[in-house]
Amino acid sequence: MSDISNLPLPFLILSFITILSALYVVTSKNPVHSVLALILTFFSISAHYILLNAQFLAIVNLMVYAGAIMVLFLFVLMLLNLSKESEPIKSNLWGIAASIAAGMVLITLTAAFQKSGIAVMPAPSEGIGLVKNLGRVLMTEYLVPFELSGILFISAMVGAVLLGKREKNSEELVDLNNKNNA
Amino acid sequence: MLNVFHNLEISHYIYLSTVLFSIGLFGVLFRRNAIVLLMCIELMLNSVNLLLAAFTEYMGDANANGQMFVFFIMVVAAAEAAVGLAILVMVYRNTRKTDVSFLDQLKD
Numbered sequence: 001m002s003d004i005s006n007l008p009l010p011f012l013i014l015s016f017i018t019i020l021s022a023l024y025v026v027t028s029k030n031p032v033h034s035v036l037a038l039i040l041t042f043f044s045i046s047a048h049y050i051l052l053n054a055q056f057l058a059i060v061n062l063m064v065y066a067g068a069i070m071v072l073f074l075f076v077l078m079l080l081n082l083s084k085e086s087e088p089i090k091s092n093l094w095g096i097a098a099s100i101a102a103g104m105v106l107i108t109l110t111a112a113f114q115k116s117g118i119a120v121m122p123a124p125s126e127g128i129g130l131v132k133n134l135g136r137v138l139m140t141e142y143l144v145p146f147e148l149s150g151i152l153f154i155s156a157m158v159g160a161v162l163l164g165k166r167e168k169n170s171e172e173l174v175d176l177n178n179k180n181n182a
Numbered sequence: 183m184l185n186v187f188h189n190l191e192i193s194h195y196i197y198l199s200t201v202l203f204s205i206g207l208f209g210v211l212f213r214r215n216a217i218v219l220l221m222c223i224e225l226m227l228n229s230v231n232l233l234l235a236a237f238t239e240y241m242g243d244a245n246a247n248g249q250m251f252v253f254f255i256m257v258v259a260a261a262e263a264a265v266g267l268a269i270l271v272m273v274y275r276n277t278r279k280t281d282v283s284f285l286d287q288l289k290d
Contacts, residue, residue, distance in 0.1 A: 007190060007194065008190055011190060011194065015194075015198050018198070018202065019198075019201055019202065019205070022202055022205045022206070022225055023205060025205075025209065025218075025221060025222070025225060026205055026206075026208060026209035026212065026213065026218075026222065031215060031217050031218055034217075034218050034221055035221065038221050038224065038225065041225065041228070042228065045228055045231075045232055048232055048235075049232075049235055052235045052236055052238075052239045053239050054235045054238070054239070054249055054252075056249075057231075057235055057249055057252055057253070060253070060256060061228075061231075061256070064256050064260055065224070065228070065256070065259075068260065069224065069259070069260060069263045072263060072264065072267060073217060073220070073221065073263070073267070076217065076267045076270065076271060077217060079271070080271065080274050080280065094212070095212060097211070098208055098211035098212040099208060099212075101207070101208075101211055102204045102205070102207045102208035102211060103204070105203075105204050105207055106200060106201065106204035109200045109203070109204075110197065110200055113193065113196045113197075113200070128238070128239075128242075128243070128244065128246050128249075129238075129246060129249055133244075133246060134246060134249060134250070134253075137245050137246060137247075137250060138250065138253070141245065141250075142250050142254075145254060149254060149257040149258075152257065152258070152261050153257070153260075153261055155261075156260075156261035156262075156264050156265050157264070159265050159268065160264045160265055160267075160268040161268075163265070163268035163269055163271070163272050164268045164271055164272070166275075
């Protein structure tokens with residue numbers, strides 16, 4: 001593993017932004033701030049994709065994740081009026097346990113990948129991540145998974161609509177829950 | 183553009199996505215708000231996507247199989263977010279909370 005000061009500057013800056021905004025997603029009290037920080041994370045990951053010669057993935061990442069999914073999250077936050085909700089104060093023990101568990105995963109994965117640092121980036125191959133090549137591969141080799149993902153989307157849409165439909169007796173359910181909690 | 187990357191090893195991308203994955207895992211374990219939990223899952227999925235794209239570039243694979251995997255992971259993540267948020271809205275409608283620690287009715 002080479003010294004960290006030898007790394008290219010774009011990679012360093014982008015990684016810094018990515019990790020800092022990801023940390024802010026996790027630690028921020030306000031869910032709206034979390035969503036905005038996650039959008040920043042997705043933007044920097046898209047920049048990583050461009051540096052990795054995956055131009056189509058970069059654009060799709062921006063449109064699907066930062067554009068569609070995050071707007072969905074924001075809509076749900078505003079629909080439920082959760083932006084001012086403060087989470088209950090958790091005990092420090094919980095935080096310590098979570099940090100230890102996540103830190104153990106980090107240490108284990110890092111140690112497992114310790115021997116892999118030989119490969120250096122080969123000469124960049126032209127046009128792998130462009131629509132021309134990806135579309136050809138998608139329509140020949142990956143045709144069946146592509147069609148299956150369409151079925152998955154239809155079932156997800158039907159499921160979301162069914163779940164989101166307002167039931168007639170939802171007030172009774174709330175009453176039942178209140179009775180149970182009392 | 184890519185000449186700046188002659189001394190960038192694959193291990194740096196591995197470390198970056200490992201750190202991102204661990205941050206997402208920490209969020210899943212630490213936070214109680216179900217929306218933030220879903221966002222942390224998205225973060226973990228994105229770290230895996232980044233690693234797959236990096237491996238595709240380092241392998242020089244002309245078919246870009248890794249990028250295809252990223253594509254399908256994005257499809258599954260979009261469907262998962264839609265269904266998860268629908269479930270979340272229903273849970274909120276029934277309990278007026280999105281705190282996952284209150285969803286313990288199966289316990290008794």
